[in-house]
Amino acid sequence: MISCRYVIVGAGFAGASTACHLARRGAREIVLLEQEKVAGVHSSGRNASMIRQVVSEPALIRLTKEGASFLRSLPADWPVPVSFQRSGSLLLGSGEGWNRLQREAETARQAGIEVEIWSRERARDCAPVLKDADFEGAVWCPTDGVVDIHALLSGYLKAATSLGVQVRYGCSVQGVQVENGRAVGVVTSDGLIRAEVVVNAAGPWAGAVAEMAGAVVAPLRPCRRHLFITAPLSWVDPGWPFVWDDAHGLYFRPDSGGLLLCPCDQEEMAPGIPPTDNRIAELLAEKIRQRFPAISDVAIRKSWAGLRTLSPDGRFVIGWDPKISGFFWVAGLGGHGVTTSPSVGRLAAALILDPGDKSGEPFSPGRFLR
Numbered sequence: 001m002i003s004c005r006y007v008i009v010g011a012g013f014a015g016a017s018t019a020c021h022l023a024r025r026g027a028r029e030i031v032l033l034e035q036e037k038v039a040g041v042h043s044s045g046r047n048a049s050m051i052r053q054v055v056s057e058p059a060l061i062r063l064t065k066e067g068a069s070f071l072r073s074l075p076a077d078w079p080v081p082v083s084f085q086r087s088g089s090l091l092l093g094s095g096e097g098w099n100r101l102q103r104e105a106e107t108a109r110q111a112g113i114e115v116e117i118w119s120r121e122r123a124r125d126c127a128p129v130l131k132d133a134d135f136e137g138a139v140w141c142p143t144d145g146v147v148d149i150h151a152l153l154s155g156y157l158k159a160a161t162s163l164g165v166q167v168r169y170g171c172s173v174q175g176v177q178v179e180n181g182r183a184v185g186v187v188t189s190d191g192l193i194r195a196e197v198v199v200n201a202a203g204p205w206a207g208a209v210a211e212m213a214g215a216v217v218a219p220l221r222p223c224r225r226h227l228f229i230t231a232p233l234s235w236v237d238p239g240w241p242f243v244w245d246d247a248h249g250l251y252f253r254p255d256s257g258g259l260l261l262c263p264c265d266q267e268e269m270a271p272g273i274p275p276t277d278n279r280i281a282e283l284l285a286e287k288i289r290q291r292f293p294a295i296s297d298v299a300i301r302k303s304w305a306g307l308r309t310l311s312p313d314g315r316f317v318i319g320w321d322p323k324i325s326g327f328f329w330v331a332g333l334g335g336h337g338v339t340t341s342p343s344v345g346r347l348a349a350a351l352i353l354d355p356g357d358k359s360g361e362p363f364s365p366g367r368f369l370r
């Protein structure tokens with residue numbers, strides 16, 4: 001049997017960043033458990049790598065801002081170089097969606113994020129591929145960009161292990177031990193691990209891990225989303241920003257000499273690696289034909305799908321469980337877990353180590369207690 005102070009379930013961005021920040025704050029005896037043989041097999045290795053700060057849920061804005069500024073200038077002692085391409089983003093709006101997007105941009109501006117409202121013409125000058133696209137205006141966020149997600153995840157893990165965090169791969173948590181209403185350890189495929197704090201960073205499995213503990217039922221929904229990569233395209237400028245048509249659910253950005261495209265599909269699935277569905281390729285083709293005719297003749301070279309774990313109110317689930325003491329949540333990061341990984345890990349570590357810290361209230365799992 002192993003004993004430690006903190007056992008963290010899941011080595012995706014949520015668990016790896018929490019382990020890293022706990023260790024950087026001076027916490028010791030941390031064990032990070034990952035059921036797969038390597039990190040990044042699930043959502044954290046299957047996403048679009050975009051750092052987007054203007055988001056619809058106001059409580060997330062301070063986390064996106066903090067996350068993006070951390071990624072733009074990593075600490076001097078960061079153990080792994082992480083490329084961040086500061087391409088900026090263009091969020092396109094039309095109809096009622098354009099009014100909403102402008103309100104979101106204003107909230108972001110008040111939070112200190114650099115944003116500008118651009119006319120359609122200005123957006124088209126920046127990304128000529130939008131010449132036939134129909135939209136009313138765009139929000140330009142120059143400090144957004146694209147990050148190397150594999151280097152970023154390995155940076156959290158390396159920073160954590162260099163400070164003594166023990167990472168155990170191929171170790172699956174099968175039960176949470178609870179004594180007198182307090183989590184005291186986990187039952188794993190490698191045996192029992194006793195701990196003072198159990199951190200649930202299990203991504204799409206967070207609901208299952210919480211159930212093992214008898215913790216609050218957070219209605220999290222793992223939802224599938226597909227991504228597509230085209231063959232190289234001579235007319236794509238690798239310096240273009242990422243373009244997101246919020247109202248119609250479609251985004252694209254330069255990738256591998258061509259484009260990465262997403263039709264923003266959303267279908268609830270069981271945790272695991274979701275199968276791809278050919279009908280979504282048809283959905284993508286239809287959306288492109290309607291919204292961006294200039295890119296309708298592209299050949300798809302590769303596609304895959306991943307899970308975004310969504311909460312009903314769009315807010316993350318970070319904090320102490322209201323039913324089981326010693327059980328801490330870092331879950332429900334939805335479609336923002338890369339952007340916010342630095343701030344989520346920092347916030348989780350602060351809430352674990354500073355009992356009086358109230359800054360996580362909007363994310364408290366207590367909101368699901370009935």
Ligand SMILES: Cc1cc2nc3c(=O)[nH]c(=O)nc-3n(C[C@H](O)[C@H](O)[C@H](O)COP(=O)(O)OP(=O)(O)OC[C@H]3O[C@@H](n4cnc5c(N)ncnc54)[C@H](O)[C@@H]3O)c2cc1C
Binds near residue numbers: 009040172209
């Ligand atoms: C298609 C797509 C595009 C996206 N694009 C972006 C983007 O551009 N920008 C952005 O910010 N975000 C994006 N996201 C969201 C982002 O990928 C997620 O929010 C983030 O990766 C979630 O990290 P996580 O650590 O919570 O989950 P995960 O990465 O799934 O990690 C959870 C880990 O827990 C492990 N685990 C689970 N149960 C157990 C157990 N019982 N025992 C041991 N280990 C266990 C799993 O194996 C897994 O490795 C996107 C997501 C998808 C699917």
